Amino acid sequence: MAYSTITKPGLYFNTKLYTGNGTTDHSITGVGFQPDWTWLKKRNNADDHILQDAVRTATKYIISNSNAAEATYAEGFKSFDSDGFTLGNANNTNQNTHTFVAWNWKANGAGSSNSSGSITSTVSVNTTAGFSIVKYTGTGGTETVGHGLGVTPKMIMVKNLDSSENWGVWHTAIAANKYLGLNQTNAVATNTAIWNNTLPTNAVFSIGNNARTGGSDNYVAYCFANVKGYSRFDSYIGNGNANGSFIYTGFKPIFVMIKKTNATSSWTMWDNKRSSNENNIPLYANLNNAESAQTTVKLDLLSNGFKIRGNGSNVNTSGSTYVYMAFAEEPLVANVGQSIPATAQ
Numbered sequence: 001m002a003y004s005t006i007t008k009p010g011l012y013f014n015t016k017l018y019t020g021n022g023t024t025d026h027s028i029t030g031v032g033f034q035p036d037w038t039w040l041k042k043r044n045n046a047d048d049h050i051l052q053d054a055v056r057t058a059t060k061y062i063i064s065n066s067n068a069a070e071a072t073y074a075e076g077f078k079s080f081d082s083d084g085f086t087l088g089n090a091n092n093t094n095q096n097t098h099t100f101v102a103w104n105w106k107a108n109g110a111g112s113s114n115s116s117g118s119i120t121s122t123v124s125v126n127t128t129a130g131f132s133i134v135k136y137t138g139t140g141g142t143e144t145v146g147h148g149l150g151v152t153p154k155m156i157m158v159k160n161l162d163s164s165e166n167w168g169v170w171h172t173a174i175a176a177n178k179y180l181g182l183n184q185t186n187a188v189a190t191n192t193a194i195w196n197n198t199l200p201t202n203a204v205f206s207i208g209n210n211a212r213t214g215g216s217d218n219y220v221a222y223c224f225a226n227v228k229g230y231s232r233f234d235s236y237i238g239n240g241n242a243n244g245s246f247i248y249t250g251f252k253p254i255f256v257m258i259k260k261t262n263a264t265s266s267w268t269m270w271d272n273k274r275s276s277n278e279n280n281i282p283l284y285a286n287l288n289n290a291e292s293a294q295t296t297v298k299l300d301l302l303s304n305g306f307k308i309r310g311n312g313s314n315v316n317t318s319g320s321t322y323v324y325m326a327f328a329e330e331p332l333v334a335n336v337g338q339s340i341p342a343t344a345q
Helices: none
Strands: 013-019 026-029 037-042 050-053 077-081 084-087 099-105 112-114 121-126 131-137 143-146 155-160 168-171 204-207 218-224 231-237 246-248 251-260 268-271 299-302 305-308 321-331
Touching (some): 050 077, 084 099, 131 143
Antiparallel strands (some): 037 099, 112 121
C-alpha cells in the first residue's frame, strides 16, 4: 500500500489546551475531529499522563509514566465526541483552574477484527494517517499480531493491560532484538523475546514470551508509519553544541518526542501550543513532572523540520543517537490551488 501525501494534517492530529473546571461533564471542543486516542497531561502540577483510546473504551486509561495495569474511572474521561471529548471531575484530567494539554490522534473508532496474524486482534486503523490502535490477547508464546496499516510500521508502543509491566517500544532506528520502555529512561536494551527477534512487516508485528508484549494477558499497541507531509519516525546524532543539529522532516512539526538510545534519558515532548520558538517548555512521557522552562533542552519548530537549540543530555549529547516521532502542523507539499509554506532559513 502506497500512502498518499497528507495536505491537511489537522484532520488527523491536533493538540488542544484547556483549563479544568472540576465539573462532571466538562466538554472540550475545538480538536477538529472525533479523536480515537487522547493523551492528557496536567501542565501546572505533577500528575500522571492519562492515555485513553476508543478500542479499549473511553473510561479505561493507562499511564505512560508508569508500569501500572489498565484502570477504569468513569469520572476521568467520559467520551470521545465529534469535535473533542468530555471529562468527568477527576483531578488528573479536570481539576478546577488547573491547566492541561491533550494530544489527539484520529484512527477509526472502536475497530474491527483482524486475522492477519496468528493472534486475532482488534484494530482501529487510519491508513491515510499511518496510525492504528491494536488490542490483542497474548498466549505466553511466540505469535504475530495484525496491525492493519498495510505498510511496515516505523514505531510500535505496547502496554500490558492486565499486569504491572513496563511498556515495550520498538522504533525503526533500532534492531529487532532491541527495545525501549516508554515509562523508563533506560538506553536501548537487548531481549530477543520482546519482538521475537523479528522485524515488523506490512501486515504484522511479532511478539515473544516476554510479559511486556507477549504474556498471557491483554495488550494495547499503538502503531505508526511514515506519511509524507504528516508524520516521521527517524533518528539523529547529537553534536553537543547549544546550536544543535537541524532535523529535516518535510513538514512544520506540531509535536515532537525525542529519546536518547545509547544512554539513559527521558522521553522529551514538545508541541507548538504550549510554547513558541525557542520551544523550551518540554514535558516528559516517563515523568509526572509539571512543565517548566529549560535552558539546555529546547528546540525550534521550523517549516521543514526542527532544530535543537540546547546541549542538554536529553536531546543533544555529542555523538549520542536519538530517535524521534514528529507530527505535522503544515506540510511542504500541496494540492493544486494550495500554497506551500516557505522553507525555514
